[in-house]
Every structure is written in C-alpha cells, then in structure tokens.
Amino acid sequence: MSESGRRGHNSSGGRDGGGRDNRDNRGTRGDRSGSKRNAQGRERNRGPQRGFSTNAPSQRTRRADPARLVAFEVLRAVASEDAYANLVLPARIREHRLDRRDAGFATELSYGALRGQGTYDAILARCVDRPLDQLDPAILDALRIGAHQLLSMRVPAHAALDQTVGLARAVIGAGPSALINAVLRKVAAHSMEEWLDLLLDQETDATRIAALRHSHPEWIVRALRQSLVNHGRPASDIEALLEADNAAPVVNLVALPGLGDLDEALEQGATAGELVEGSAMSAGGDLGRLESVRQGTTRVQDVGSQLVARAVAGADVETSADGNERWLDLCAGPGGKAALLAALAHRDGATLLANEPAPHRAKLVQQALSAVPSATWSVRTGDGREVGSEEPESFDRVLVDVPCSGLGALRRRPESRWRRSPKDIADLGPLQRELLASAIDAVKPGGVVGYVTCSPHPAETTAVVSDVLAKRTDLELLDAGDALDRVSLGRELGAGHELTAQLWPHVHQTDAMFLALIRKKA
Numbered sequence: 001m002s003e004s005g006r007r008g009h010n011s012s013g014g015r016d017g018g019g020r021d022n023r024d025n026r027g028t029r030g031d032r033s034g035s036k037r038n039a040q041g042r043e044r045n046r047g048p049q050r051g052f053s054t055n056a057p058s059q060r061t062r063r064a065d066p067a068r069l070v071a072f073e074v075l076r077a078v079a080s081e082d083a084y085a086n087l088v089l090p091a092r093i094r095e096h097r098l099d100r101r102d103a104g105f106a107t108e109l110s111y112g113a114l115r116g117q118g119t120y121d122a123i124l125a126r127c128v129d130r131p132l133d134q135l136d137p138a139i140l141d142a143l144r145i146g147a148h149q150l151l152s153m154r155v156p157a158h159a160a161l162d163q164t165v166g167l168a169r170a171v172i173g174a175g176p177s178a179l180i181n182a183v184l185r186k187v188a189a190h191s192m193e194e195w196l197d198l199l200l201d202q203e204t205d206a207t208r209i210a211a212l213r214h215s216h217p218e219w220i221v222r223a224l225r226q227s228l229v230n231h232g233r234p235a236s237d238i239e240a241l242l243e244a245d246n247a248a249p250v251v252n253l254v255a256l257p258g259l260g261d262l263d264e265a266l267e268q269g270a271t272a273g274e275l276v277e278g279s280a281m282s283a284g285g286d287l288g289r290l291e292s293v294r295q296g297t298t299r300v301q302d303v304g305s306q307l308v309a310r311a312v313a314g315a316d317v318e319t320s321a322d323g324n325e326r327w328l329d330l331c332a333g334p335g336g337k338a339a340l341l342a343a344l345a346h347r348d349g350a351t352l353l354a355n356e357p358a359p360h361r362a363k364l365v366q367q368a369l370s371a372v373p374s375a376t377w378s379v380r381t382g383d384g385r386e387v388g389s390e391e392p393e394s395f396d397r398v399l400v401d402v403p404c405s406g407l408g409a410l411r412r413r414p415e416s417r418w419r420r421s422p423k424d425i426a427d428l429g430p431l432q433r434e435l436l437a438s439a440i441d442a443v444k445p446g447g448v449v450g451y452v453t454c455s456p457h458p459a460e461t462t463a464v465v466s467d468v469l470a471k472r473t474d475l476e477l478l479d480a481g482d483a484l485d486r487v488s489l490g491r492e493l494g495a496g497h498e499l500t501a502q503l504w505p506h507v508h509q510t511d512a513m514f515l516a517l518i519r520k521k522a
C-alpha cells in the first residue's frame with residue numbers, strides 16, 4: 001500500500017483529518033523515539049515496538065467509537081447490500097452526527113479499508129487459522145478496519161487495537177471480539193513494509209507483486225498497464241498509476257460559466273484550479289454550506305470531466321449556418337457534464353438536449369440543469385440508441401459519455417475494483433458501439449461527436465472508436481489532445497496520442513477520462 005492510504009478525507013471526499021487519530025490527543029508515531037521514515041520521508045509503521053494497553057480485557061473499551069462504527073457500517077453495507085461507499089458514508093456520518101474531524105477519520109478508515117482490502121486480506125490470511133471465507137463476514141470487516149488502522153494510519157497501535165476490539169464487542173459480540181483481538185495482535189507484529197516483504201518473499205511475477213503491493217486485482221493491473229502503453233505512456237507508469245488510485249482524490253469545483261462564481265469557495269479556503277478555467281480545489285468541509293453550491297451554479301466535478309465537456313463545446317464544427325446550434329448529451333445521467341454543457345450552450349446561444357434512459361437518473365439531470373435558464377435545455381428520458389434514427393443529422397455537437405467499467409475512477413469508488421470483472425468490459429462493448437453509432441447518426445454533417453469514457457481500457461476506448469470509424473467513410477478524427485490543450489489554462493497537457501486523448505490520475509490528477517473527437521465530413 002502506498003502512503004496514499006494514510007491521507008485523510010472529509011465527508012465529501014476531500015483531505016481532512018489526516019488519517020491521524022489524535023482526536024483524544026493520543027500520540028502519533030512521530031512522537032515515538034526511533035521512528036523510521038521511508039524514502040519519501042514519511043514515517044513507517046514500527047509494528048513490533050508498539051505498546052498495547054496493559055488493561056485487563058475486562059477493563060478495555062466496551063463501547064463503539066462513533067467514527068469507527070460508521071466505517072464498520074459502511075463496510076457492512078458494501079459487503080452485504082452491494083451498497084456504494086460514497087453514497088452510504090455521508091448518510092451514516094449524518095445519522096451518527098459526526099463532527100468534521102470524526103467524519104474525516106471515518107472516511108479515511110472506510111475508504112482505506114475498502115481500497116486496501118486485497119493487501120489486508122492477504123495479511124489476515126496469514127494470521128487466521130482458517131480460510132477467510134469461512135469467517136463471519138462482519139468479523140472480516142472488523143479485521144480489515146483494524147488492519148488499516150494498524151498498518152496504514154497514524155493511529156497508535158493500542159488505540160487501534162482497543163477501539164476495534166471495543167467496536168467488535170459492542171456490535172458483534174464478546175466471542176468474536178476475542179478472536180479479533182488475537183488476530184490483530186498478530187497483524188500488529190509487523191509494519192506494512194515488513195508484511196509486504198514476507199508476502200512477496202518468493203514472488204517474481206511483476207503483476208502479482210504490483211497487485212499485492214497496491215491492492216488491485218491482478219487483471220486490473222494487467223489492463224491498466226496495457227492501457228498506458230495503448231495511449232502512448234510507458235508501462236513503467238503503472239506503479240504511479242496504482243498509487244494514485246489509492247490516494248484520496250482532491251474534490252474539484254466548477255463554477256458554471258456565466259452563472260456561478262468561486263468567490264465564496266475561495267474565501268473558505270479553496271484554491272483556484274490550475275488546469276481549467278472556472279475550477280477550484282476544495283479545501284474540504286461541508287460543501288453544501290456554500291450558497292453557490294446550494295443554488296447549483298457551482299458544482300463538484302472532476303477536472304477531467306470539465307476538460308472533456310469544454311473540449312466538446314469548443315471543437316471546430318463546420319455545420320451549415322442555419323441558426324443557433326443544437327447540442328446533444330446522449331448519456332447524461334446524473335448530469336455533471338450536462339450542467340456544464342448547458343451553461344456553455346447558454347453562453348453561446350445554443351440549446352442542449354440531455355438524454356438519459358433511467359428515470360431516476362433523468363430526474364438528477366433535471367435537477368443538475370435547473371441552475372441554467374430553462375429555455376436552454378430539455379431532458380429526454382429514453383434509450384440513446386434510438387436518438388440517431390429519431391433525430392438524424394440534427395445536432396451540431398454530441399457528447400456520448402458511455403456507460404463503462406469506470407477503471408479510470410477507481411480512486412473515487414473504493415470498492416469498485418473488487419466488484420468489476422473482465423466480463424463487464426466485454427459485456428459493455430456492444431452498447432458502447434451502438435451508442436457511438438447513434439451519436440454519429442444524430443450529428444449534422446460538419447458536426448462533432450465527443451466519445452468519452454472514464455476508463456482508459458483499450459477495449460472501451462480506441463477499439464470502440466476504430467470499429468465504428470471502420471464502418472463508415474464520412475468520418476474523421478480531430479486532434480483530441482490539441483482540443484484539450486486549447487481549453488486548458490495555457491498548459492500542454494500531453495494527453496494526446498494518435499489523435500485521441502487520455503487523461504491520467506498520476507499525471508493530471510484527474511480521473512482517467514478518454515476523449516475522441518469525431519467529425520462527420522460536411
């Protein structure tokens with residue numbers, strides 16, 4: 001695991017709390033003599049030197065610390081209800097009325113335990129006398145929470161142990177808590193680096209090493225390495241990319257052009273974004289308190305999404321001048337890019353049709369667009385594959401941000417790497433091709449289609465584009481890397497490769513968004 005597992009988050013995913021359990025002024029590793037630092041100057045866990053509580057078990061904590069309880073509930077909901085951590089966590093934080101510091105701690109603990117699950121399970125398997133799948137799943141989740149505190153957070157070992165055992169005693173039972181106590185003591189006997197050395201002792205396979213070290217499934221390590229090479233980056237970037245997947249993503253804001261501003265956010269400590277106009281990096285905290293966020297004129301949005309939406313809005317079209325431009329967002333839910341596109345359309349005198357088949361997501365699109373004057377946009381609830389035949393050659397610009405594996409946004413969805421499988425990618429291929437074909441049918445001659453995924457996987461990106469292009473003679477690729485540079489704040493992003501473009505978390509600090517710009521010849 002990288003140091004990133006130690007970074008804090010706040011309830012909105014921002015950095016806060018620092019992953020340090022100093023909520024009771026408890027010491028940190030830095031306070032202990034002889035602490036050792038890794039190559040980056042960060043302290044490494046010194047497992048064997050730790051002191052544990054000298055209290056008798058009967059005197060130890062019997063109550064569940066609310067922040068740890070929230071993390072435990074999040075892991076339980078993810079495992080047993082197929083829940084998404086980023087949706088469950090804010091609700092649990094509100095329910096348990098955690099203050100900002102505890103919310104940061106609960107976020108770091110739940111996200112870190114979920115991301116690190118692959119590595120922690122390999123360690124736990126060495127400390128438990130039976131296969132992990134024979135453990136009660138609640139016990140396994142408590143062990144993962146304990147392991148994350150002991151191995152990747154700056155929580156004193158005695159606090160990690162006592163509090164996790166107290167949580168287990170309160171919510172699972174006295175018997176399991178004794179097992180958890182015994183297992184976590186074994187975990188605490190080594191630091192993370194020592195555990196990795198033990199686990200990887202005889203291992204020579206580079207993929208297995210990277211998978212264990214950075215807690216990713218092996219197939220994803222292989223897929224991401226192949227993606228890097230496919231998009232013109234060296235395979236050796238893989239370590240940095242996997243590390244970036246384990247880091248808490250910065251929360252970015254966008255001020256809808258002409259409608260919102262960032263003044264309030266900047267006053268509250270946000271910093272102006274360096275990659276794209278009208279963006280800022282949040283300072284954390286409850287963004288819902290900002291008036292502009294409440295009004296929807298300032299929104300939380302990854303910078304990669306902002307860049308690709310702006311690139312589509314700014315691409316050179318050669319459609320015949322027959323009045324105001326019509327824009328289409330074919331896969332709009334939940335409406336992030338649609339809101340930015342609608343604001344840009346409003347500024348440019350264009351209109352936007354936002355399409356989304358899932359009714360509850362179409363409602364979210366409606367809400368996202370409500371900050372933009374309603375004459376600019378409309379929402380269609382239906383299958384995007386039908387729009388091309390229903391409204392052929394009708395739009396000047398089309399964004400088709402297809403359903404994808406999300407391999408480019410693993411840092412935002414801590415559990416998703418364990419849920420995805422190669423089959424998902426194969427299954428999505430036909431839909432992605434049909435949606436792109438429909439987008440191309442819907443665009444006017446001279447108009448531009450922006451094909452976007454939040455996955456860098458070749459099967460979802462370049463293979464889809466080249467298959468669809470191979471079937472027609474009236475299409476040409478525009479230089480998407482150049483288009484991104486033109487909407488970035490004077491910086492060469494270096495995202496382009498053979499006319500398509502790929503952003504990366506470890507290079508651009510964005511989600512790994514892919515963009516191809518396809519023009520239908522006039």
Ligand SMILES: C[S@@+](CC[C@H](N)C(=O)[O-])C[C@H]1O[C@@H](n2cnc3c(N)ncnc32)[C@H](O)[C@@H]1O
Binds near residue numbers: 332402
């Ligand atoms: C990657 S998300 C789009 C994200 C969105 N552009 C944003 O920025 O918020 C893909 C969307 O495509 C929708 N979708 C799934 N099947 C579709 C179809 N047949 N036609 C159109 N959209 C579809 C999904 O419901 C999902 O909302």
